[in-house]
Amino acid sequence: MASATLLKSSFLPKKAEWGAARQMAAPRVSMVVRAGAYDDELVKTAKTIASPGRGILAMDESNATCGKRLDSIGLENTEANRQAFRTLLVSVPGLGNHISGAILFEETLYQSTVDGKKIVDILVEQGIVPGIKVDKGLVPLTGSNDESWCQGLDGLASREAAYYQQGARFAKWRTVVSIPNGPSELAVKEAAWGLARYAAISQDNGLVPIVEPEILLDGEHGIERTFEVAQKVWAETFYYMAQNNVIFEGILLKPSMVTPGAECKDRATPEQVADYTLKLLSRRVPPAVPGIMFLSGGQSEVEATLNLNAMNQSPNPWHVSFSYARALQNTCLKTWAGRPENVKAAQEALLLRAKANSLAQLGKYTSDGEAAEAKEGMFVKNYSY
Numbered sequence: 175m176a177s178a179t180l181l182k183s184s185f186l187p188k189k190a191e192w193g194a195a196r197q198m199a200a201p202r203v204s205m206v207v208r209a210g211a212y213d214d215e216l217v218k219t220a221k222t223i224a225s226p227g228r229g230i231l232a233m234d235e236s237n238a239t240c241g242k243r244l245d246s247i248g249l250e251n252t253e254a255n256r257q258a259f260r261t262l263l264v265s266v267p268g269l270g271n272h273i274s275g276a277i278l279f280e281e282t283l284y285q286s287t288v289d290g291k292k293i294v295d296i297l298v299e300q301g302i303v304p305g306i307k308v309d310k311g312l313v314p315l316t317g318s319n320d321e322s323w324c325q326g327l328d329g330l331a332s333r334e335a336a337y338y339q340q341g342a343r344f345a346k347w348r349t350v351v352s353i354p355n356g357p358s359e360l361a362v363k364e365a366a367w368g369l370a371r372y373a374a375i376s377q378d379n380g381l382v383p384i385v386e387p388e389i390l391l392d393g394e395h396g397i398e399r400t401f402e403v404a405q406k407v408w409a410e411t412f413y414y415m416a417q418n419n420v421i422f423e424g425i426l427l428k429p430s431m432v433t434p435g436a437e438c439k440d441r442a443t444p445e446q447v448a449d450y451t452l453k454l455l456s457r458r459v460p461p462a463v464p465g466i467m468f469l470s471g472g473q474s475e476v477e478a479t480l481n482l483n484a485m486n487q488s489p490n491p492w493h494v495s496f497s498y499a500r501a502l503q504n505t506c507l508k509t510w511a512g513r514p515e516n517v518k519a520a521q522e523a524l525l526l527r528a529k530a531n532s533l534a535q536l537g538k539y540t541s542d543g544e545a546a547e548a549k550e551g552m553f554v555k556n557y558s559y
Contacts, residue, residue: 216424224465224493228274232499234307270300324349370414393435408458448484461491470501486537
């Protein structure tokens, strides 16, 4: 008893001293709150892109990938042919009623139409916000299970400052996660950290970052496995974005929909895709984020539109919309076939798909009258661009 009394009296602070003892034991940690020069503009730009009934036209294919598209209709991959197709896309009359943003490749950002007008100016006249692809592509990730990581952070700040001067107001960075290859913890963390650094650098240079960790469709896995992996990827991504002081009100997300693998025998209905995808978003995405702009990822034109429509059958905390490339351009490209006399028909085909997805964003789309061609899948194994 004597020893216990000695301990209490000699080593423990009196009640009156407890507060002081706690302050001494736990030094204060100063917090730095980010306040950037572009914050108000970023929020405004993100809200403009995430406006009712509108989505994003992704036309940021690299010159090599654009060459593959042109080759599919028998055209050479020349700057003149790339310019002709891009001119066709941006000059569709009334496109801005359904499209709020267009993601461009670097060549396109500085390019003019065949008539000599700057492509950026054509977009702005249509009420479409110009954006720019800023990543430098995928390379093998050392130490992983044959997975990849996205390069392009070196020199990103200076490049984005120049893109802003050229008229770009948002950016896109695509990294991928492969389910058949794991995904390994290393690959998930690398993808999330790279996206977070890119997002912070973009906001610091006036560009709204589109955050895109694509869960690839490759594989035989079911929808539950996709859901499991997507939860992990998005948890890591938002954790690291918070660590990098990214303003969530000034970003846009470009996720994959939660679907079974492309080679899975058990296919999912639009209602099932919507259920799993919205459950994922509600668990991982703060309502501060203004817009979720889904990628199509090799779905057919009609399938991508039906799935989007199913997700908009009741109100969501975010603007749930689209950022499609092939699911907007495929029929348009085939209709054009590189012939000047087909330009008008090709533009009408693009406008038809833009209108369909506009209706899907509002939850009012039906697939009645859709052509069989628009229902053809576009999945390509190990797709890269």
